[in-house]
Amino acid sequence: MYDTMNLRNMEIHYNIVDSNLFQSNEADGFYMNSRDLELTKELWQKLHDTPELSGQETKTKAILKEYLTNYTTLSVVETLDYLYAVYEEKDQPTICLRADMDALPDGAGGVFHGCGHDGHSAALFLGALCLERCRQEGRKIGKRVILLWQQAEETGEGAKRACPVLERESVSEIYGCHNIPGYPLGEVLLRKQVFACASKGLILDLHGKQSHAAYPEQGINPGYLIAGIVNKLPLWCKDHKKGLTMASIIEIKVGSENFGISAGDGRLCLTLRAHYQKDLEALTETISAYAGQQAEASGITVEVSETDAFPDTVNDTELTEKLEQSCIEHALPYTYLPKPMRWSEDFGWYQKKCRGVFFGIGAGEETPGLHTESYCYPEALLEKAGTIWDTIIMH
Ligand SMILES: [Zn+2]
Numbered sequence: 001m002y003d004t005m006n007l008r009n010m011e012i013h014y015n016i017v018d019s020n021l022f023q024s025n026e027a028d029g030f031y032m033n034s035r036d037l038e039l040t041k042e043l044w045q046k047l048h049d050t051p052e053l054s055g056q057e058t059k060t061k062a063i064l065k066e067y068l069t070n071y072t073t074l075s076v077v078e079t080l081d082y083l084y085a086v087y088e089e090k091d092q093p094t095i096c097l098r099a100d101m102d103a104l105p106d107g108a109g110g111v112f113h114g115c116g117h118d119g120h121s122a123a124l125f126l127g128a129l130c131l132e133r134c135r136q137e138g139r140k141i142g143k144r145v146i147l148l149w150q151q152a153e154e155t156g157e158g159a160k161r162a163c164p165v166l167e168r169e170s171v172s173e174i175y176g177c178h179n180i181p182g183y184p185l186g187e188v189l190l191r192k193q194v195f196a197c198a199s200k201g202l203i204l205d206l207h208g209k210q211s212h213a214a215y216p217e218q219g220i221n222p223g224y225l226i227a228g229i230v231n232k233l234p235l236w237c238k239d240h241k242k243g244l245t246m247a248s249i250i251e252i253k254v255g256s257e258n259f260g261i262s263a264g265d266g267r268l269c270l271t272l273r274a275h276y277q278k279d280l281e282a283l284t285e286t287i288s289a290y291a292g293q294q295a296e297a298s299g300i301t302v303e304v305s306e307t308d309a310f311p312d313t314v315n316d317t318e319l320t321e322k323l324e325q326s327c328i329e330h331a332l333p334y335t336y337l338p339k340p341m342r343w344s345e346d347f348g349w350y351q352k353k354c355r356g357v358f359f360g361i362g363a364g365e366e367t368p369g370l371h372t373e374s375y376c377y378p379e380a381l382l383e384k385a386g387t388i389w390d391t392i393i394m395h
Pocket residue numbers: 114115154370371
């Protein structure tokens with residue numbers, strides 16, 4: 001759906017950095033100004049220079065807390081797994097805006113912000129500044145707002161751990177967003193229903209029996225079972241599947257570099273991925289059942305375990321249309337994605353508890369792909385992402 005593409009030329013409201021306010025159209029209710037943006041860029045730089053792995057984001061949380069307490073009067077709640085700020089308006093429904101904050105390992109043993117969560121965290125701070133200004137000016141927005149910064153998105157764990165916030169704060173709508181390279185900078189990327197794939201890590205540990213390499217028939221080598229599974233994966237991924245279903249080989253290990261021994265132990269690690277949770281579960285079941293049967297027939301024991309589970313990210317249609325309407329009214333460029341994203345997001349955990357929308361924001365057509373070593377969150381995207389948060393807050 002490209003009928004709003006021409007609106008890209010109409011981004012007049014937010015591009016004037018030299019005036020005190022970006023614009024003073026009261027009807028729009030935007031409050032972002034150049035000082036807000038400078039503070040946010042400064043915050044982003046600090047977060048960018050302090051990348052921390054999933055579950056270890058203590059310094060990151062401290063920086064965010066410092067900015068929230070120094071520059072807003074919003075109350076801040078901090079736990080071991082997340083940090084959130086509360087904008088109060090009595091007897092009003094509560095919406096939640098969520099950002100993530102963890103970084104990734106790079107190829108050289110270091111840590112870097114290869115997914116742009118530094119930008120996500122900083123952009124949400126613009127939402128806090130917008131709410132602070134509403135508060136100072138006594139302007140009512142007809143809702144309570146929870147700004148949630150969660151940890152450990154990359155492992156699929158963080159959102160699960162932050163889910164209790166939804167109930168505690170009576171959240172009725174939740175919004176999250178990810179920057180997506182390859183799309184025009186600032187373009188809002190929408191999808192009704194499935195936005196991103198469900199995925200999981202599947203591990204099969206196989207224990208057969210080692211033997212002399214000259215007498216492999218005296219042992220039980222799990223290599224054949226692993227090969228059998230690997231060969232069948234393409235077929236299983238197609239069989240009776242409603243949407244895209246994939247299996248990527250992550251690790252295969254049988255025995256060790258010892259040429260006198262026919263291997264007794266083996267390990268197969270796969271990442272399974274599907275547009276629909278049901279297809280993912282069906283594939284898991286097929287692989288586990290086949291491994292179980294074959295193992296039993298050949299005298300191998302098999303342990304199946306799962307890790308890094310992400311649910312599918314499924315958007316509420318009505319809220320997605322509401323967000324589309326906001327984009328139209330505020331002349332924000334947007335488009336509907338033709339297919340769900342192949343990657344996974346732990347935001348789906350929230351959507352199992354409460355209605356929500358996860359959307360993308362274009363990070364620029366030339367920006368390197370997420371998780372690549374040359375990727376960096378584009379600083380110019382902060383303002384655009386903040387504008388979308390402001391739009392959701394004020395709409
Ligand atoms: Zn990532």
